[in-house]
Amino acid sequence: MRRLLAGTALTSIMLGLVLPAGAARAQEGDQPVAVFDRSRPAFDPKGIDLGGFRLYPRAGVSETYDDNIFADESNEQDDFITAVDAALLAESEWSRHEVKVDARVRHEAFIDNSDQDRTEYFLRPALRLDLGERDTARFNAEQSRRVVGRDDPEDAGDEEPTEFNRFLAGGEYIHRVNRVFFGFNAEARRDDYISGGDDDRDRNEYRFGLPVGYEVSAITDVTLEPFVRLRDFDELDSTGADRDAQAAGATVGLDTELTRLVHLNFDVGFVANDYEDSRFDDSVDLIFGGEAIWYATEMTTLKARAERRDIATSQPGSSSKTQSSAGVEVQHELMRNVLLGGEVRYINDDFREVDRVDNRAQLDLSAEYLLNRYVSVAAEYRYEQRWSDADNQDYSRNLITVGLKTRF
Template sequence: MPEYHRRHSIPSFGRVMYDRPLARLHPAAETTEAGGLKRRLLLAAAGLALTGGLAAVPANAQTETSPDDTVATRQHPEFDPPGIRMGGFILYPSVTLDEVFDSNIYATQGHDTSDLITVLQPKLELKSNWNVHQLNLHASGDIDWYAQHSRENYANYDIGADGRLEVYHDAWISGGADYSLWHLPRTSPNNIVGQADPTEYNQASANVVGHKEFGNLFVELGDSYNRYDFTNAQTFDGRAIMWERQNHDENEVSVRTGYTIQGLYELYVKGAYNTRNYDSTSDMSGFNRNSNGYTVLVGGKYNLTGITSIDLFAGYRSQDYDDVRLGTFSAPTGGAKITWNVTPLTTVTGEITRDIDETIVVGAAGYFATKETVAADHELLRNLILHLQLSHEADDFQNIGRTDDVYGVGLGAKYMMNQMTAINVRYNYQIRSSNGTGIGYADHNILVGLTLHL
């Protein structure tokens, strides 16, 4: 997800919830309270995992479960939508209607404003059903109506395609393209306090990857491109906000090579080089944010006994800005993802990543975002899936000494009534503490939704 519209959120069944702010804690208690919350979240996750691990399941039942076949992703033929066959394609139409209560729609500190939001999400997916090659098309919308604060209303959309061409049995080319209209969430670190309307921007993106195998060795070459175009806005008192100064292109080329034994493990090294070119040499704060950077990684994937999979990588990340006031900042980067099918009915996942994100914060070259997530999915009934997610993100802004910590808790349930109908219920809580003034927030979200499939 692009830095500009990524959400400090608890993703659950299909919809990414709003990343709204919380009332800031008292300064003297902020650090202690945030640390205590983090410890409580981790203890809760450990307790849930232990409970799932003690479930009574025959010992040989687990060997039939693949790490890629989790509670959240596995098929349920009696409840999954059949789609509409159209020659060599299958069309999957759906529409979701949600009612959301948001306790802090502006993500402010100490002046929470609540509202009820009606969300309509139509979606079309056209997927190929070929023995060789793949082609998928998609179109979706996200239309939000606020009951009392209509200036927050917005309509997002996303259209695109992706596919894969099998050149030979050991070589393929994959790629995709998208065009989208997004609105920046009020909880984003790039949100401007006091802006009257949500920030609107268009994003055009494309990517291509070529893969070739030489026995157990492989080589991949990739290229990705993103274009961002923002719409100017204004503050509540009528002052102009020149978002168009943030219009820019991002491009990254990469090479990845390694050694793999199919279904067991993979070792690889990866190098990438990126450029970020802005239309204007002066952003809203007078900084030139043109930059280039590189990433070097060493990683590995391992499938343990068909029940647990591990994906680890570590390396170095650097970004060099044209503006001498922003300079260059570099640091170690890395990540890990573990998927554990505790039983055929319970999956626990854990993930941590550290990378550089763009920002518009005055004086900051960017920020290192370290994200940690623990999630558990449990199939209570064949058609009832429960979800728990705990998250933490630490944002370290370069050059200005600002640090933010965002904690989240999410609970959810998905009830599949039949192949055409599913009911979603979710609760999300999020809190941000910061050493910056007026940046912290607290937010509660409650969602009840209905999804209809054909």
């Protein structure tokens, strides 16, 4: 369930309640569709028909100017970054069941700092099985190469980027009896860091949940999900601390349409951590998250999101961290082939057992001009700023990007 802070959503909800019902028209069927997700027959790629499957290739090239590539407080270095990416999406076109494979690779080359060059990729297959009339089973997996961003507090500050491989496998089964539904889900994840000296970051995480829900109406579901989680690090950190932990918790979720123009997904709950190391105090923490969508007009969609979660950290001497975030996104269709976007986001990272709290703010502005169904040009501006309790961790930077996108 996608996540949102209820207080953040309140403004969008109230605006939706006072908006005339005809202010936004359904774009597909009887339901409104977000601007960026809307079908545009004259500009949408047709894909390649493979007989039961359809293939959607994509590629792009962009140039970015970054005035502080290391996100450094005092030693700011600027550079130009050339990025080339390619993606492939394969989807089944069956009457029942669904298979989807999403793959992408992206290479970034720095003109003056070639030691910062990086390549990221992912491969994500997914399967949905329609069992009987209403039962469903879903399976998903991922193998990816990731780079920790310089803006992320988890960046080690090394001369070269911090890279790691992620391996993930998960699944869910849901059984429905009249309006009641219940089932189970499970996920296993492995993060394996590549850089020398980062072995104490390598870890496995496992999660198992038992969702139980009720369809209050055709537009409202309520779900309760107790869960357990295991976090297992390969090694002690540099301070000799063992960050392994067992956790249990539960969330209560609501998925509803407050009006035809305001949709809400929200859950709230708690997680209780039991740490292996006696120097770490066991904890009970509030978690929540979700998203509210307001279809303000036929041409404008607003999304508000927020989240609070307990996640692993590589900060020496810290058992974990609580990350809270909130943001608002605006999607606007200036013309049928001109799309504008804007987003503001706030992120707070609160590290346990150590005296460090990071606050980050981000502003994104974007525009895309669809030349035809095969080619578009895009531009983006991003501003980032961080305030930290740790020494020499404050920074600000600006990034300007222009690019060309192709699709088939």
